Amino acid sequence: MKIGEILKRGTFSISFEFFPPKTEEGERDLFSTIKSLEHISPTFVSVTYGAGGSTRDKTRRIVEKIHKETHLTVMAHLTCIAHSKEEILDILNEYRKIGIENILALRGDIPTNIPDFKPPNGACKHADELVRLIRSNFGDYFSIGVASYPEGHPESPNMEWEIRYFKKKVMEGADFSITQMFFINDYYYEFLDMCYKEGVSIPIVPGIMPITNFRQVSRFASMCGATIPDDLIRRLEPYADDQEETTKIGIEFAIRQCEDLLRNGAPGLHFYTLNRSRATLEIYQALGNSIEALRRT
Numbered sequence: 001m002k003i004g005e006i007l008k009r010g011t012f013s014i015s016f017e018f019f020p021p022k023t024e025e026g027e028r029d030l031f032s033t034i035k036s037l038e039h040i041s042p043t044f045v046s047v048t049y050g051a052g053g054s055t056r057d058k059t060r061r062i063v064e065k066i067h068k069e070t071h072l073t074v075m076a077h078l079t080c081i082a083h084s085k086e087e088i089l090d091i092l093n094e095y096r097k098i099g100i101e102n103i104l105a106l107r108g109d110i111p112t113n114i115p116d117f118k119p120p121n122g123a124c125k126h127a128d129e130l131v132r133l134i135r136s137n138f139g140d141y142f143s144i145g146v147a148s149y150p151e152g153h154p155e156s157p158n159m160e161w162e163i164r165y166f167k168k169k170v171m172e173g174a175d176f177s178i179t180q181m182f183f184i185n186d187y188y189y190e191f192l193d194m195c196y197k198e199g200v201s202i203p204i205v206p207g208i209m210p211i212t213n214f215r216q217v218s219r220f221a222s223m224c225g226a227t228i229p230d231d232l233i234r235r236l237e238p239y240a241d242d243q244e245e246t247t248k249i250g251i252e253f254a255i256r257q258c259e260d261l262l263r264n265g266a267p268g269l270h271f272y273t274l275n276r277s278r279a280t281l282e283i284y285q286a287l288g289n290s291i292e293a294l295r296r297t
C-alpha cells in the first residue's frame, strides 16, 4: 500500500519507527516489539538507515523480514549523502524486486567521524536531488516521504530558508512528510501555516518522541534542535536516574501533546519507538476512542 495515497484520502495514520538492531538479541527484541504493536494495525512502520551506508544490509533485511513475515506496510528510510547514484539505484531496484513501495528520502547527517568527508562523485547532495532521482527512474512506483523540521534544521539559517528547501523536495515529487520530533506543538502549527502560505499542501505527519530516558532524549533534542519546554525539564530532571518515573512523566506529556494534535487536525501520528512498545502502547490506549473514531473516517 502506498502511504501517500492513504494520507491523500484523508485517512488518519498511525505509524511506528524502528532502527535496525546491531545484535541477534536486539533483533529478537525488535520483532517482539513489532508483535505487540501489530494488533493496533498501524498504517505503516518504518526502518531507519545509517547515513554512512553502514546499515544498508541490515535495514534491507529488517524491511524485507517485516514485509514478508507480518501484515504491516513498511517504509524503508534511505539516505543519499554517502552513496553514488548507481548505489542508490541498486538499493531501490532491490526494494522494488521484493515489493517495497514506500521510501523516506533523506540526505542523512554529514558523518562527523570521517574528517574532510566528501560525498562520492555525482552523489545526491540534498534530499531534493534524491527525490528527483527516484521519480526520474521509477516514476510513480514508489510513494516518497521526506523529512521536515518545524523548528528548522540545524543547518538552516532561518525558517524562510527551511521552507524554501522543503518546498523543493515537494516540487520534485514528495508525497508526504514526517517531522523531526518536537515537544511544543506551536512550532508544528506555525510550520504548517508557513507551508500553506507557500502553497505546500502535502500531508505533514508529526513525529512524536515519548521520553523514557531524559539524558538520551536531551542529547537527541540538542543535536536536532528540538526544544524541550522548561517546565518539562524541571519535572524530569530530578528523576534522571529513575527510568520508571521518567517514563510515566514522558508518557503523560506525550498523551497531552497528541490530544492537542488530534484536536487540531494532524493527519496522523508517527512514533519514534526506539524499538520499544510500552510508551507507544500506553499513549495509544490513553487516546482511546478519539483515535479509533478518526481512523474509521
Ligand code: FAD
Pocket: 047, 048, 049, 050, 051, 052, 077, 078, 079, 104, 105, 106, 107, 108, 109, 110, 125, 126, 127, 128, 147, 148, 153, 154, 155, 156, 161, 162, 165, 166, 168, 169, 178, 179, 180, 181, 207
Ligand atoms: P535536506 O532536505 O537535504 O536538508 C538538509 C539541510 O540542507 C537543510 O538545512 C536544508 O534547508 C538544506 N538544503 C536542502 N536542500 C538544499 C539545496 N538544494 N541547497 C542548499 N541547501 C539545501 N538520518 C539518518 O541517517 N537515517 C535515517 O533513517 C533518518 N531518518 C529520519 C527520519 C525523519 C522523520 C527525520 C525528520 C530525520 C531523519 N534522519 C535520518 C535525519 C536526517 O538525515 C538529518 O536531519 C539530515 O541532516 C538532513 O536530512 P534531510 O533529508 O532533511 O536533508
